[in-house]
Amino acid sequence: xxxxxxxxxxxxxxxxxxxxxxxxxxxxxxxxxxxxxxxxxxxxxxxxxxxxxxxxxxxxxxxxxxxxxxxxxxxxxxxxxxxxxxxxxxxxxxxxxxxxxxxxxxxxxxxxxxxxxxxxxxxxxxxxxxxxxxxxxxxxxxxxxxxxxxxxxxxxxxxxxxxxxxxxxxxxxxxxxxxxxxxxxxxxxxxxxxxxxxxxxxxxxxxxxxxxxxxxxxxxxxxxxxxxxxxxxxxxxxxxxxxxxxxxxxxxxxxxxxxxxxxxxxxxxxxxxxxxxxxxxxxxxxxxxxxxxxxxxxxxxxxx
Numbered sequence: 001x002x003x004x005x006x007x008x009x010x011x012x013x014x015x016x017x018x019x020x021x022x023x024x025x026x027x028x029x030x031x032x033x034x035x036x037x038x039x040x041x042x043x044x045x046x047x048x049x050x051x052x053x054x055x056x057x058x059x060x061x062x063x064x065x066x067x068x069x070x071x072x073x074x075x076x077x078x079x080x081x082x083x084x085x086x087x088x089x090x091x092x093x094x095x096x097x098x099x100x101x102x103x104x105x106x107x108x109x110x111x112x113x114x115x116x117x118x119x120x121x122x123x124x125x126x127x128x129x130x131x132x133x134x135x136x137x138x139x140x141x142x143x144x145x146x147x148x149x150x151x152x153x154x155x156x157x158x159x160x161x162x163x164x165x166x167x168x169x170x171x172x173x174x175x176x177x178x179x180x181x182x183x184x185x186x187x188x189x190x191x192x193x194x195x196x197x198x199x200x201x202x203x204x205x206x207x208x209x210x211x212x213x214x215x216x217x218x219x220x221x222x223x224x225x226x227x228x229x230x231x232x233x234x235x236x237x238x239x240x241x242x243x244x245x246x247x248x249x250x251x252x253x254x255x256x257x258x259x260x261x262x263x264x265x266x267x268x269x270x271x272x273x274x275x276x277x278x279x280x281x282x283x284x285x286x287x288x289x290x291x292x293x294x295x296x297x298x299x300x301x302x303x304x
Contacts, residue, residue, distance in 0.1 A: 003028040005078065007047075013081040014074070016090050016154060018212025020221065021049060021071050023113065026078055037075045037113040051208060053107055055178040057274025062104040063111070064179050065279040066223035066230075068131050068143045069096055073223075075113035076127035076147055089151040093222050094124060099145035099282040103133070110134040115147070125149050157290065158217030165255055165296025168200050173235060178276050182208050185228035186299055189235055195303045197236040201228050201252070202296040210293050220291035225252055225261040226282065232299045233268045234277050245269040245280065250301040252291075260297055262286045265304055 005013065005026045014022065023037035043050040043061060054064040077091045084090060105111050112132045119126040127147045132139035170188030175181055186199035203220045204210075210218045229250035237246045247267045252260040265283035272278060291297065 001029075001031060010078065013078045016214050016216070017074070018215050020209060020212040021052060021067060021074055022047075023071065023074065026075065028079060032079050033117040035075050035079050035113075035115045037071070038110055039071060039113065040108065040110045042108045048212075050107070051180045051183075053180065055274065055276050056104050056106065057272060057276040061107045063107065064183065064227070065101050065143070066221075066227045068101070068105060068111070069099065069145060069147075069226070070221060070223045071111070072113050072115060072127075072129035072131060072143065072145065073147045073149070076115040076117070076125075076129065077149060079115070079117055079127075080125055080149065080151075084151050087151070089153055090157075091149045092152045092157065093147065093287055094150045095146075095148040095284065095286050096223075096226070096282075097146045097148070097284040099143075099279075099285075101143055101278065101280055103140060103142045104278075105131065105133050105142045111142070112139060118146075123150060154214070154217055157214060157219065160217075160219075160290045160292055162292045162294040163254055163296075164294055165200065165202060165298075170200060173199065173231075176231075178274075180208075183224070183227065184231060185224055186231045186235065189239075190298070192236065192239050194240065197232055197239060197301050199232045199235060199299045200296065201299055203291050203293055205293040207293065218293050220293075220295070222261070222285070222287045225287070225291065226263060226266075226279075226285045228252060228297075228299050229261070229263040229266055229301060230268055230277070230279050232301045233266060234270070236301050236303075237268065237270070244271050247304040248301040249304050250299065252297040252299050254289075254295075254297055259288045260291060261288060 131143035170190040
């Protein structure tokens with residue numbers, strides 16, 4: 001049985017999502033274990049998705065890598081939506097692993113997402129995911145990884161407390177110009193040495209992602225927590241004067257030491273076109289706790 005969903009259908013399947021990267025259309029095949037999406041937008045997208053860009057280093061714009069991962073997660077979630085809705089629950093991402101970014105994905109081209117449900121155990125579902133760009137010479141692989149999803153009641157998500165971070169007095173981080181201004185995810189460097197760096201990020205209540213990511217219980221997107229570790233890795237790279245790729249292990253944690261996200265073997269490189277930082281691969285991103293608007297976290301990275 002094959003089910004084809006347009007964007008209106010998808011809004012019904014994913015009521016906890018606003019503009020944030022909903023695909024243009026989705027096909028569900030093989031009794032709900034195989035999903036295929038098609039998505040295309042430009043910077044002036046009428047649904048607001050044009051904010052998910054970065055500079056490609058040649059004067060054009062392409063997808064910022066974390067948001068391809070988000071699109072792949074949203075290609076898998078509708079496979080579970082009806083089942084979870086019957087239980088009064090929604091999907092929440094617990095891990096993304098074995099990520100490889102093979103090539104840039106230019107804005108304005110069809111990006112084809114494909115996920116297959118490969119495991120279900122103890123309330124968690126794992127999807128093998130790939131993204132392709134449709135071009136004149138066929139499909140080009142740009143991204144692959146595995147997404148693990150759990151489930152929660154929206155009321156429980158909404159009940160997570162806001163935990164602001166006390167004032168800090170670190171070295172201000174310059175806002176990146178190669179991606180959307182609000183998508184610089186570290187604000188200050190509080191300490192660093194010859195192998196590590198700690199920075200601070202505070203998620204603003206007026207951040208452009210707040211209205212669309214869990215509209216009734218806004219949360220910082222998990223993939224932007226990954227981006228925060230990448231931003232801190234870039235600052236460490238600059239401090240150490242490292243040429244070429246850098247690989248780090250990183251985490252975000254609260255003032256009381258509780259861990260929010262843990263990232264293993266993130267490799268970042270800015271030696272390509274235009275000196276634009278690119279996330280090349282990541283072994284694992286494990287999401288521990290949600291970040292609410294008004295929350296603040298420390299971001300720590302160490303050379304792997």
